Amino acid sequence: MTTVMIVDDELFIVELYRDILQLRGYKVVATAFDGEEAVRKYAASPEKPDVIIMDHRMPVMNGVEATKEIIRSKPAQKIIFVSADVLIEKDARDAGAAEFLPKPFRMDDLIEKMRNVSAS
Template sequence: SILIVEDDLSLQRLYGMILENAGFQIIGSANNGEDAIKMYKSFSLKPEIILMDHRMPIKNGIEATIEILQINNSSKIIFASADNSVKKKALSIGATSFLEKPFELNTLISEIDKALSKSNSLII
């Protein structure tokens, strides 16, 4: 299950369409970091993946990621941003990966698959 956090509504819809066609379940979409946090808290079953933009009104992706990881530090957050200057920061605060816009949609799907396989692998 995936939560999409993106202020560009056309991109939000595109991600949703592509990911649903690839077999993923979209459990919600938020237009800013503040709404993303509220939505995340409201889910009894947390999303497996959060697709996070950075530049958004009210609360940016870095701020939202920090708060979400404080709630559940095993959340898998994939950053998708045109602002490459925040890549280091995003990864250092706990983002699973960083995709610089524009990127191929196949790259997004493979990053999601990678993040999911990391969480499903058992360490013995």
């Protein structure tokens, strides 16, 4: 079973992603509400998630900075970056994101990205 960490500053979004992913057979092992919390939880976790879904605009530390920190500690970590700001895609990919998903999107699009990174 593919394990997932969800990082977004909106509780409703975290819960929506979690519910949809669990219905599709994924196991959500961690959530965080800003980039700094994500980096801290990631570092403290003995078992790293297979995939991280990372939002961009968050308080304390944004998604690009959090992605850089996580990739620095584990270069092979698979991160799906989500943002309404399509101009941030290059920065997200340069930081190490495997996939970019522009908001708004359909949940089927997220599941397709999950399949893509899980298979790679």
